[in-house]
Amino acid sequence: MFIGFDLGTTNCKAIVLSENGAVLGTAAQEYPILYPQPGYAEQDALLVWELAKEVIREAVKRSGVKEVKAISLSVQGDAVIPVDKKLNPLFSALLGMDYRSLPQTNRCKEIFGDQALFERTGMRPHPMNSLTKILWLKEERPEIFRQTWKFMTYADFLLGKLGAGPVIDQTMASRTMAFDLTQKDWSKPILDQLEIPVDKFSRPVPSGTAVGKINPKVQEELGLAGAPLLVTGGHDQTCAALGAGVIKEGIGIDSTGTAEVLFTAFSLPLRSEKMFRAYYPCYIHAKPDMYCSFSLNHTGGVVYQWFRDQFCGEEKREAQRRGLSVYDLINDQMPPLPTNLYIIPHFKGSGSPTCDLDSKGTFFGLTLNTTKGEIAKAILEGLTYELRLNLETMQQAGININEIIAVGGGAKSPRWLKIKTNVTGRPIKILKNKDAAPLGAGILAGVGCGHYRSFEEAVDVMVEVERVYEPDPAVCRVYEEHYEVYRRLYTTVLQLNKQI
Numbered sequence: 296m297f298i299g300f301d302l303g304t305t306n307c308k309a310i311v312l313s314e315n316g317a318v319l320g321t322a323a324q325e326y327p328i329l330y331p332q333p334g335y336a337e338q339d340a341l342l343v344w345e346l347a348k349e350v351i352r353e354a355v356k357r358s359g360v361k362e363v364k365a366i367s368l369s370v371q372g373d374a375v376i377p378v379d380k381k382l383n384p385l386f387s388a389l390l391g392m393d394y395r396s397l398p399q400t401n402r403c404k405e406i407f408g409d410q411a412l413f414e415r416t417g418m419r420p421h422p423m424n425s426l427t428k429i430l431w432l433k434e435e436r437p438e439i440f441r442q443t444w445k446f447m448t449y450a451d452f453l454l455g456k457l458g459a460g461p462v463i464d465q466t467m468a469s470r471t472m473a474f475d476l477t478q479k480d481w482s483k484p485i486l487d488q489l490e491i492p493v494d495k496f497s498r499p500v501p502s503g504t505a506v507g508k509i510n511p512k513v514q515e516e517l518g519l520a521g522a523p524l525l526v527t528g529g530h531d532q533t534c535a536a537l538g539a540g541v542i543k544e545g546i547g548i549d550s551t552g553t554a555e556v557l558f559t560a561f562s563l564p565l566r567s568e569k570m571f572r573a574y575y576p577c578y579i580h581a582k583p584d585m586y587c588s589f590s591l592n593h594t595g596g597v598v599y600q601w602f603r604d605q606f607c608g609e610e611k612r613e614a615q616r617r618g619l620s621v622y623d624l625i626n627d628q629m630p631p632l633p634t635n636l637y638i639i640p641h642f643k644g645s646g647s648p649t650c651d652l653d654s655k656g657t658f659f660g661l662t663l664n665t666t667k668g669e670i671a672k673a674i675l676e677g678l679t680y681e682l683r684l685n686l687e688t689m690q691q692a693g694i695n696i697n698e699i700i701a702v703g704g705g706a707k708s709p710r711w712l713k714i715k716t717n718v719t720g721r722p723i724k725i726l727k728n729k730d731a732a733p734l735g736a737g738i739l740a741g742v743g744c745g746h747y748r749s750f751e752e753a754v755d756v757m758v759e760v761e762r763v764y765e766p767d768p769a770v771c772r773v774y775e776e777h778y779e780v781y782r783r784l785y786t787t788v789l790q791l792n793k794q795i
Contacts, residue, residue, distance in 0.1 A: 296312065296314070296358075296362065296364060297312045297366070297740035299312060299732075300367070302369065302449050302531075305326065305328060309321065309350045310734065319357075320358025321354050321730075322357060328392075336389075336391075336394075337389060338374070338388040343449070344456050355517060356518060361519060363519060365524040365740035366457065368454065368736055369535070370530065370531060375448065376446070378447055379442065380444045382452065395422070396431040398431075399422075399428075400421060400424070403427060403489075407488070415482060417576055418578070419571065425470070425473070432446075433491065443495060444495070445497055446496060458507055458513060458525060465500065466530040477564065502583055506527055507524070509523050509524075509525055524740075529580075529736075529739065530581075532558050533735070534731075534733075535735055536548045536559075537581045537754070538733070539700040539731045539735075542560065542582045544559075544560065545695055546559065546698055549700070549702070552596055553596055556589050559588060559689070563586065565693055569691055569693075575689070576588055581735060582750045592678065592681050594678075596703075596705060603622070606667065610625055625671050626708065627668075629668045629672040632773070633717075637676075639781075640674065641656055675714050680782075702731045723763070725762050725764075726760060726761055728759065738754065738758075
């Protein structure tokens, strides 16, 4: 038995897994984000730790299992927690979405150069990156910087609280912009230039590495017997990919929630000009001999949610009365064939590959005959054209994706999945276990404790495909024509959007 734990930005989830991947017990909990001022996003790391223990304890209780072989973690990326030697946080966790370090980001660009940093670390300078937040603490909170023993992410912080020493998995280390992607170690030239001691970072090791046993006191709190191994986990995107079976080239995992992420893996580190221009990062995968990248559409499912909340009050009331999902009632109004509407879903600027902050959400083709169902479907089509745009840009950068595995909220919509397979021309798979990130952490636990001889064996046993959506050639031909129109529409309104 293994425990896979997933720590997201606003909630965490634990699952207890059998050796064949069956979920024996699960529990989840939410926690807040603090916004002390515009551009800031903080979290109480100790509160998160206490809730993490509650969630693991409840999952263990529900499973009826007392002894597990190992525990591993999937965690949100880019948060920074300065701690003392007793792992007491000295400051709030600065989350990935905290952009206060923009001045420090610009300074990194001036000192090192955008592309030079990308070529060394696989990360473009951005206030999301952990290193810029550490630099902000150094300059704006020097007393905190001096007192800090280690600057930790949630990965090494939670492992340390569970009983391990100061170790961080390479997936998380390689997202900081302070990690040399070729040497697979902290970049001393970068840290020396910024006057940040390398010993303020945890020791980087591959994901799936056993790094000690659980602290007996914590073990008792969690209701566990025996002595479970602690195994290094990974960034949540890499763990979700592992939990979806993305451990070889040619496969993408499309994770659709508020935002939409297309993640894929490859054998050699790629840091081409095309990747740099498209804002695709390159970092280490949870399967340590591979690398990975992803595209990001900031406005994925949130645009459909906006449409629901602004225009579908009648459907919301009907859904509540009948005990149904409001989305099912909206989707039932969609026409069966592709629409002749075009919706650019840039409600918060565009994501990759253009990353145009001036772009706006735009509707084309409305007439007095346009129905609510057509608009709903056109939104899903527009979001999927963005997905195809990233698939094509990745291909130009040397990353080929031949099949897609869908996870997240979008994987629960058969209509959207049919749109995706017909717009992209690729088969779309959905999994039996939809909780890909904690499952990926469970796979790392199983590999790290030696129960599985390889990642391939673990994935073969624990990951199961539930259904495959195949493209319809006739519908694909219609979407091929519509997609070409969509591409031209963005460039047509590019300059106008800057004036709005």
